[in-house]
Amino acid sequence: MKAKLLHGGFELVRRHRVLAVVLFLLVFPLLMPYKALAINILIFGLFAVGFNLLFGYTGLLSFGHAAFLGVGSYLTGISMVHFALPWGLALLIGVVAAGLVGLVIGYLAIRTRGIYFSMVTLALAQIVYYAFYKAEQWTGGENGLRGIQVPAMELFGHRFDFIDPTTKYYVILVFVALALWLVSRVLASPFGAVIEAVRENEKRAAACGYDVARTKLLVFVISALICGLAGSLRALHLSVVPIESLHYLLSGQAVMMCLLGGMGTFFGPFVGAAVFLTLEDVVTTITRNWMAVVGGVFMACVLFFPAGLWGTLVKRAERVVRL
């Protein structure tokens, strides 16, 4: 009886995974010491979700995803600072631009496989980094882009002001929830099955008549769109765009978060982002050398918990429920 209930509950959560995640994220800020960290985790969680679509589900390890986050941030920022566009439109421009960059990088990168793919995405993303670095009058160059302001808005008789971190968190959560729903839909669709077929055995998927190159490119672009959204939201959140947003070290952070949480799991990237950023936050209060600690934890994870924290937990739970 108890086992049956447990099983039922597990299945319920599994079937309504978007709802479960969003419900958790609704109460999440209450669990965190301060709101800025919660917002950061929310945005980087989305970044890692977009990355996970490619790495966890399609089996392609990209080291160039900072390009999409950065392009999303910069284009949203440039639209608002230089063209004084409303933030909603600027958000859309950022996301679309990231998708276009994803299309170009993806087109070149999917010509290669395996380890080559990681190196090529890294190098191509560096082109974007240098291009934005040099376009100083638009991007602010080394100093980054400054002065992105989201005005307070009136909606349903309620005043939403981005200066209030709680409001900011929940406004961003609306977009994150939409993106999560989209990702969940893609994964649950027949196309989602093809994605995983490509990961499991590329040759067999091709033999079954699926266009592997097209599938990869499409996932790449969707992944870029999600990461671009994360970037656009980050520009609104920070109100500046640091040039480091485009650097491949940030791509590396997505990789770390994804693996720490559990690649190929729906909620894992958020767990990874939370662990990574909280670890960074806590360790920096003790020592300046937080990178060594995070790098060490990451190495231990690669060696001993390749399924990640959430992934390991899910596996355990599955074993218990099946009993």
Add this chain to the structure above:
Amino acid sequence: MEITPSLLAMQLMTGVALGAIYALLALGLSLIFGMLTVVNFAHGAFFMVGAFIGLYFLGLTGNFWFSLVLTPLVVGAIGLVVERFLVRPLYGRGIDYPLLLTFGLSWVLIEAMRVLFGVEGLPSSTPPILRGAIDLGFGYFPKYRLFLIFATAVVVFALWLFLEKTRYGLIVRAGSRDGEICKVLGVDIARVWLVVFGIGTAIAGLSGALAAPTRAVNPEMGVHVLAESFVVTVVGGMGSLPGAVVAGLLVGVVFSMTSLFAPAYAELSIFVLMALVLLVRPQGLFGKAGLMG
């Protein structure tokens, strides 16, 4: 500024000197990849560690040549420890895991150097004997850069001798062709992999020590170097040693020529070169098709 033939020749030599460092970096990367199918994401960090340790030994002994011999030994030893205890457990677990591990390792190495030598980095200078310039017929060229080209040639030649003319080199070549058969024939292939990883990191360390007088030595110096050495290996063809050397020189020359004609695009140019190579010949100039399967 007028572009004269002698200016072009000077810039070409500058490019070759820069390319020499690239070639060394790509050589280490390709050696490790060709043998172990491991992409060493800590390669830039090993380069950076080499630069620091080189300067440390230089300060300790006051002898540049001494530090050039000691540095690769120390960095290679670190490489041996890394392979034995961190990379080895990951063999057979999928091609991405060693890559991820070495990426994490690069963070640890960067912080280690920050702790040991400070976040500011170290001042570096050209050893007295290699200061000044030498007349090459078309202009005065810095002695140290000429030395870089010479040193790279020596390393490449030594590596060629080792791989082609020694018994152990034969085993290494056979192992990169088919490790399984080597094992059957009674070769301790794990030992060979260990040695190759050590040699690869030692070369990275040596290139760091060699490059130190030509650039700012700080814990982050390896970050960009890694991306650049990836460009070189992709252009040359992953796992190909002649490809590493040729592409290294090519990338160096492309960089210095672009910085002559269009300085703003110098950093971009090498990445664009890589994109072009990918479009025309995805396996790289010297790469074998299907190697990446």
